[in-house]
Amino acid sequence: MASCVTGTEAAIRAAACRDGEAAAHLKLISVFVIFLTSVFGISAPVLLARYFHGKPLYDKAILVIKCFAAGVILSTSLVHVLPEAFESLADCQVSSRHPWRDFPFAGLVTMIGAVTALLVDLTASEHMGHGAGGGGGGGMEYIPVAAAAGGLEMKEGKYGADLEIQENNEEEIVKMKQRLVSQVLEIGIIFHSVIIGVTMGMSQNQCTIRPLIAALSFHQIFEGLGLGGCIAQAGFKAGTVVYMCLMFAVTTPLGIVLGMIIFAATGYDDQNPNALIMEGLLGSLSSGILIYMALVDLIALDFFHNKMLTSAGESSSRLKKLCFVALVLGSASMSLLALWA
Secondary structure: OOOOOOOHHHHHHHHHHEOHHHHHHHHHHHHHHHHHHHHHHHHHHHHHHHHHOOOOOHHHHHHHHHHHHHHHHHHHHHHHHHHHHHHHHHOHHHHOOOOOOOOOHHHHHHHHHHHHHHHHHHHHHHHHHHHHHOOOOOOOOOOOOOOOHHHHHHHHHHHHHHHHHHHHHHHHHHHHHHHHHHHHHHHHHHHHHHHHHHHHHHOOEHHHHHHHHHHHHHHHHHHHHHHHHHHHHHOOOHHHHHHHHHHHHHHHHHHHHHHHHHHHHHOOOOOOHHHHHHHHHHHHHHHHHHHHHHHHHHHHHHHHHOHHHHOOOHHHHHHHHHHHHHHHHHHHHHHHHHHOO
């Protein structure tokens, strides 16, 4: 359990850093800086995907971007969100109170987030299966072997048409799955972004806010690259892409503004016990969602079920190694940011 006793020197330094006017000025700057970096981060993979569209390397480029994105999302959940959630609920102002001292709520809510993401996945997959399968055979119709010879050509033509319909249905199911993954990912990231923004908006410590502006700017760039890579592969309509990019870009700045309003209305700062509890619970829920999505719907889906990576051949082997390197780079780059934010 964390101790509530602080040294005199630390207390004096903290008091010197608490300047409401200077903190408010820095937060207003951060709103614009973080918005611009968020726009850059999420739009870069989307624009690159549109540039490469129709070119020979398009599918491979999208796959590599998505693997980098998976590394970013996995690192975000395990290195950034989850430790912060545990830290918030382990704070002495929270952990000394009942029931927070009696049970590891951060781990429980993380598990609930992962199971909830699984439930959404299963429900959506079942719905998509019914929608595309029709009568349960994927649009295929059984053709008896003992058929009249005169109708053989017609039936062969019908069989070929049924195969084409089945392939189209499978492609549509894959696209729908990718869209679902992108949307659930955005929900998890939005939770995380709101927590970051509100916490920063409620803080009155200018010494904390100043380095956070630079750190969060890079944080939003990498997180935007991760989400943008998934959006690019999902094949949304232009209007939906713009909407999803805008939602990501404005969430943290709006969270900062909301945090400033909460402080002005209630006097709660980022060290208030109620604020710490809310931050810990939302962070845990967000972490569970992101862990599930990164491991199941991004990494496992691509490395074990993508035809470009599972097929035999030297080309597939090279692509698999490149994707693994992209995954490691994505997770390493996001993990490195934990030194500052």
